[in-house]
Amino acid sequence: MIRNGRVVDGTGSPWFRGDVAFSSGRIMRVGNLNPGDFDEVIDASGLVVSPGIIDIHSHSDFSLLMNPEADSFIRQGVTTVFNGNCGMSAAPLNEEAKEHIEEARGVSVDWLSTAEYFSVIESRGVAINLATFTGLSNLLTSAMGMDAYDRPPTEEEVEAMKGMLTQAMTEGSYGLSSGLEYDPQTLVDTETLVELCRVVAWYGGIYATHIRSRDVKVVEAAKEAVAIGERSGVYVEGVHWGARFPSDGKTKHIVDLFDAARERGLDVGFNQVPWTMDEDGIGWCGCGLIEPIIIGSKYIKKGSEFTYEMLKDPEVIEYLRRDLPNRQYGPILAGRRGLLDTWDRFLVAHCEKSPEYNGMNLKQIGQQMGKAPFDALIDILVKEGEGFERAWGAVGITSRWDTDFSLLHPNCSVVIDSGNDSPRGPLSEEPVGELTTRAYGQYPYFFEKWVREDRALSLEEAVRKCTGLPAQRMRVMNRGLIRPGQRADIMIWDPREIRNNATWMNPRVYPSGISKVFVNGALAVEDNEHTGELKGEVLRAR
Numbered sequence: 044m045i046r047n048g049r050v051v052d053g054t055g056s057p058w059f060r061g062d063v064a065f066s067s068g069r070i071m072r073v074g075n076l077n078p079g080d081f082d083e084v085i086d087a088s089g090l091v092v093s094p095g096i097i098d099i100h101s102h103s104d105f106s107l108l109m110n111p112e113a114d115s116f117i118r119q120g121v122t123t124v125f126n127g128n129c130g131m132s133a134a135p136l137n138e139e140a141k142e143h144i145e146e147a148r149g150v151s152v153d154w155l156s157t158a159e160y161f162s163v164i165e166s167r168g169v170a171i172n173l174a175t176f177t178g179l180s181n182l183l184t185s186a187m188g189m190d191a192y193d194r195p196p197t198e199e200e201v202e203a204m205k206g207m208l209t210q211a212m213t214e215g216s217y218g219l220s221s222g223l224e225y226d227p228q229t230l231v232d233t234e235t236l237v238e239l240c241r242v243v244a245w246y247g248g249i250y251a252t253h254i255r256s257r258d259v260k261v262v263e264a265a266k267e268a269v270a271i272g273e274r275s276g277v278y279v280e281g282v283h284w285g286a287r288f289p290s291d292g293k294t295k296h297i298v299d300l301f302d303a304a305r306e307r308g309l310d311v312g313f314n315q316v317p318w319t320m321d322e323d324g325i326g327w328c329g330c331g332l333i334e335p336i337i338i339g340s341k342y343i344k345k346g347s348e349f350t351y352e353m354l355k356d357p358e359v360i361e362y363l364r365r366d367l368p369n370r371q372y373g374p375i376l377a378g379r380r381g382l383l384d385t386w387d388r389f390l391v392a393h394c395e396k397s398p399e400y401n402g403m404n405l406k407q408i409g410q411q412m413g414k415a416p417f418d419a420l421i422d423i424l425v426k427e428g429e430g431f432e433r434a435w436g437a438v439g440i441t442s443r444w445d446t447d448f449s450l451l452h453p454n455c456s457v458v459i460d461s462g463n464d465s466p467r468g469p470l471s472e473e474p475v476g477e478l479t480t481r482a483y484g485q486y487p488y489f490f491e492k493w494v495r496e497d498r499a500l501s502l503e504e505a506v507r508k509c510t511g512l513p514a515q516r517m518r519v520m521n522r523g524l525i526r527p528g529q530r531a532d533i534m535i536w537d538p539r540e541i542r543n544n545a546t547w548m549n550p551r552v553y554p555s556g557i558s559k560v561f562v563n564g565a566l567a568v569e570d571n572e573h574t575g576e577l578k579g580e581v582l583r584a585r
Contacts, residue, residue, distance in 0.1 A: 044076055048087030048535065052525040053094040053511035055504050063092055065531035068564040068578075072527060087535050090558060091502070094510040094523050095122025095532035096486055100251070100282050100314055100458035102126065102478060104133035104175070105148050106470060107463060108163070112573055113170040114465040115482040118553045122532035122562050123172040123522060123582070128282060128460075129222030129253045132178035134160040135207050137185045143346050149469065158214040161581045168577035170567055172532070174517070174584070176220035176251050177211040179228050182239070191227035192345045201235055208242045215583025217517060218248030218277070223255040223264070224371060226344050233267055240275035248584065249517065251280040258287045258374045265297035269304045272311055279304075280516060283460055284313035285449045287440045288375045294445040298452055305454070312516045314456040315449040316481070317489040324443035325388060329480040329547060332391065332434040333424060335372040336363050336417075351429050354421070364417055372438055376417075386416035388439030392547035393475065395433070396426045402548065435475040437547045451499060456513040459485040466551040475550055484543030484554035491542045502538055519582065531564035 046062040050073070062076040078084045098116070101124035107113060116124065126132065134157040136144070141152045154160040157175065164173065182204040183191035196204065208219060219239055222228055240250050250271060254264035265281065272279035281301065286293035301311045318326030333349065340363060342349050353359045367373050376386060386405035393401055400408050400423060405416040412419045424431040449455050461478035464470050486509060493499045500508075514523025522530050534557060541556030553571065560568035565578035 044078060044081040044083070045085045045087050045092050045533070045535065046076070046078060048090055048092035050525055051091050051093040051503055051506045053507055053514075053523050055507035055511070057503060058091070063525055063533065065533070065561075065564050068531055070525065070527055070529045070531050070533075073525060085535070085559070087558075089537070090535050091538050092525065092533065092535055093506045094525055094529075095534050095560060095562065096120045096509045097123040097513040097517075097519070097523055098458055099125040099280070099456055099513045099517055100128050100460050102128060102131075102460070102462040103173070104131075104462075105144070105150055107169055107173065108150050108167065109148075109469045110463060110465045111167055111169045111577055112465070112575065113463045113579075114573055115551075115553070116463045117170050117560055117562070117567050118557065118571065118573060119484055119486045120534040120536065120557055120560055121171060121486065122534070122560065122579075123174070123519070124463075125174045125176065125217065125517060127176035127178050127216070128220050128251060130179035130181075130220050130225060130228045131222060132175055132181050132220065134175075135177070135181055135185050135211060137188070139188065140181070140184055147346075156214060157211045157216055161215060161583070165581055169579040170573075170577050171562060171579040172522070172582055173579065174215075174217050174519075174582035176218050176249070177208055177216045179219060179221045179231065179239075180225070182207055183227050183231070189345050191230070195230045195232060196235060201238055205239060205242050208239055212243065212246040212248055213585065215581070215585060216248070217584045218243045218250055220251040220253075222253040224253060224257070224339070226339065229255070233271065236271050237274045240271055240277040244275050244277040246585065247518070248277065249280050250275075250277045251282055253282050257283075257285070258289060261286045261293050262296045262300070265300050269300055269309065269311065272304065272309050279309070279311040281311070281313035283316050283458070284455065285315055285441060285445050287372075288442070290442060290445050294448040298449055301454070312454050312456070313449060313452075314458040314513070315446065316458055316460050317450060317485060317493060318441060318446050319437075319480070319488065320443055320446070320492065321439070325439040326441040326443065326446050327390070327437045327547075328440045329392075329435065329437045329475070329478070329550065331432060331474055332394070332420065332436050333432060335376060335389070335438055336367060336370060336420070338371045340366060340370065351431060354424055354431060360421055367417070372440065375438065375440060389416070389420075390437045390547060391423065391434070392436045393434060394423055394427055395430065396428065397423050433474045435479075435547075447499065450493070453504075454512075455508065456516060457486070457489055457505075457508045458513075461485070464551065471551065480545045480547060480550040483545035483550065483552060487541045487554035487556060488543035490538065495538065495541075518584075531561055533561045535559040
């Protein structure tokens with residue numbers, strides 16, 4: 044029994060003083076209970092008792108195999124994740140993709156299908172609950188091989204993809220995810236997506252879409268997502284729903300599009316990342332220093348690797364310079380963001396061979412070197428040598444206004460768009476990248492920034508957006524609330540002390556203020572320390 048806590052139940056209703064009792068992994072009773080009736084009593088005086096956090100936009104498909112303790116997630120209160128987002132999932136795979144993943148990630152891939160992947164997770168154990176979407180990239184490469192990077196699928200290949208998606212849905216996938224800014228998904232047209240989503244709709248599944256553009260053409264891309272939902276009948280979840288620079292207020296337009304679609308009866312929702320905000324109201328996203336200039340380029344198509352030799356090749360560098368507007372962050376860095384059109388929003392956080400630049404932005408570094416910021420970046424990376432991929436930083440990608448316009452909307456779930464990480468073991472040896480800092484404390488940051496400091500949301504509404512709402516969106520009706528019969532995924536925490544401690548300069552640091560976390564009734568975190576329990580479950584949609 045947890046007694047004397049402020050129960051914030053995940054519905055958005057006002058907190059109440061009460062006791063929560065659970066047994067055999069389920070919440071049994073909620074109210075004013077007699078402690079003499081229970082074998083164990085936990086005093087939560089002065090603390091909040093809430094459901095565990097449900098992150099419906101996660102990228103932990105492989106990292107949970109490397110770190111089943113899910114350190115960085117469970118210690119910020121995350122008890123359930125939905126993987127397979129942005130069109131990239133652990134299954135289905137063909138033999139070629141399986142070999143590539145084993146080589147690139149250093150993990151043993153003992154599966155091809157969704158059912159086999161789930162069996163591997165269950166046999167090894169995991170600290171948190173997990174579910175998955177089926178990635179569009181997986182379907183494309185399984186049906187077409189590397190041809191998927193060069194052309195759209197034929198009718199026969201679309202039928203093969205529909206067959207694989209049908210199998211995945213029957214094996215427990217929650218739906219289809221797309222990442223239409225990423226190759227090979229960029230070549231898939233709307234009609235093909237409608238055909239695939241009709242399969243998902245038949246099983247009552249969800250289409251979770253990273254749309255084709257999040258800057259200049261974001262409104263057009265959002266309209267496509269709505270059209271796919273209307274034509275196929277599928278439930279639509281817009282992921283990290285907001286405009287990057289240059290925005291010009293476009294987040295309002297894409298939120299309004301979804302509101303209008305709901306008024307017409309279309310079941311759509313969206314989620315957003317609580318970006319790390321600076322004093323100027325700029326939202327930052329961590330990244331490897333090489334990522335903004337090569338993601339989406341021809342040099343990393345078809346699973347190829349960008350090498351140190353390429354970094355020193357004048358022709359490659361000149362191509363990347365000219366092609367920068369076409370990169371994912373190109374409109375931010377290449378001259379299309381008005382008053383912010385400098386490289387002052389590209390921060391160097393860590394480079395081994397040029398530590399004097401750590402904490403500076405590329406505009407400052409370029410001025411110090413007497414070079415254009417792009418050339419200064421290349422010089423830093425070349426000096427790093429073969430370890431250039433281990434240099435990291437952050438990019439200012441959006442505004443506080445754009446973030447809040449989606450994040451504060453009542454139909455917006457909170458996500459952190461990351462994979463789990465650990466400061467020890469194999470994950471600690473991987474380069475810090477776009478997702479690492481958020482993996483350690485972005486949910487505590489959300490409560491710290493938007494609730495305690497800025498009072499933009501009530502405590503109850505903030506908890507709902509991290510628990511009850513995402514559970515409802517994903518149709519997981521036995522988690523996300525403090526109610527009798529619900530699974531006992533529970534966190535006990537101090538709303539006055541909860542805070543993120545991870546920074547760009549020092550990203551692998553755990554948060555503060557979380558006392559205990561239970562997963563399926565098992566104590567996974569006690570006094571901010573992992574207990575080693577692996578009582579998470581695989582959640583199958585059917």
